Amino acid sequence: MASGKPGAVHIHLMRHFGEEFGRTFRSIDQIAYAARTFVLRNSAQIDKRIVPAGTATEPAIRIVTVSKGEDEQRLFSVLAAMASTVEGRSQPASVLLLGRYRFSEPDMRGLKHHFLQLLISFKTIHASKGLEADHVILLSADSGSTGFPSEIVDDRLLTLVSPEEEVFQNAEERRVMYVAMTRARQTLTILASNARPSSFVTELREDPAYGIAAALGRPPLYLLLADNGDRPATSGTQVRGDSRGPNICVLEPVGRRELV
Secondary structure (H helix, E strand, O other), X not given: OOOOOHHHHHHHHHHHHOOOOOOXXXXXHHHHHHHHHHHOOOOOOOOOOOXXXXXXXXXXXXXXXXXXXXXXXXXXXXHHHHHHHOOOXXXXXXXXXXXXXXXXXXXXXXHHHHOOOEEEEEXXXXXXXXXXXXXXXXXXXXXXXXXXXXXXXXXXXXXXXOOXXXXXXXXXXXXXXXXXXXXXXXXXXXXXXXXXXXXXXHHHHHOHHHOOOOOOOOXXXXXXXXXXXXXXXXXXXXXXXXXXOOOEEEEOOOOOOOEO
């Protein structure tokens, strides 16, 4: 029987992810409030006070679509863009790569060797408890049996953190996503398949609650990840695209658009 006690789901989260739930002191406002909105879509989740670390001056959450077989290329492009923003600084920026499963881990040795300006690490979301980084990149936010949210019926990880069945669909996975989002201090980048994106990605892109549909003012400048579908663009190249909202911008293969 499903648990109807609001406290039960909160106790599971507190037990496995710590007291930091509800005190998002590390993330800037756009990430903190988007994460709060996301987890509270489950009405059984206890609301907690959010304390952002600061105010964002540009979109802090980016959704990057990935074609089949282009995962490494897209990740490389995102990291190249991040590296270009810290050139000349005395302190490197920290980048935490997160995967729902361990097999999402990319070639860390190669990435660390290439991007000396960045302190890059990889963790599964469940192993990221208590961690934080300037930038977080969530890998493989796709649909499928081993996607995110997980579609495995008897996922041992889910049983571990939430032994009582819940009515709300993907309730525990939603809290796991909350944890992933709130590891980020400055930016959150989500890599998702353009053919089979996660239901979570679809929600972030299409639900007005996250500010995607109601764009205010001038559209933001997007980093151009690929200008012809297969060749990474030069770091720092920018293109103007349609804004999906003040909090989240969507980066996709854009074809040959006019550069700004």
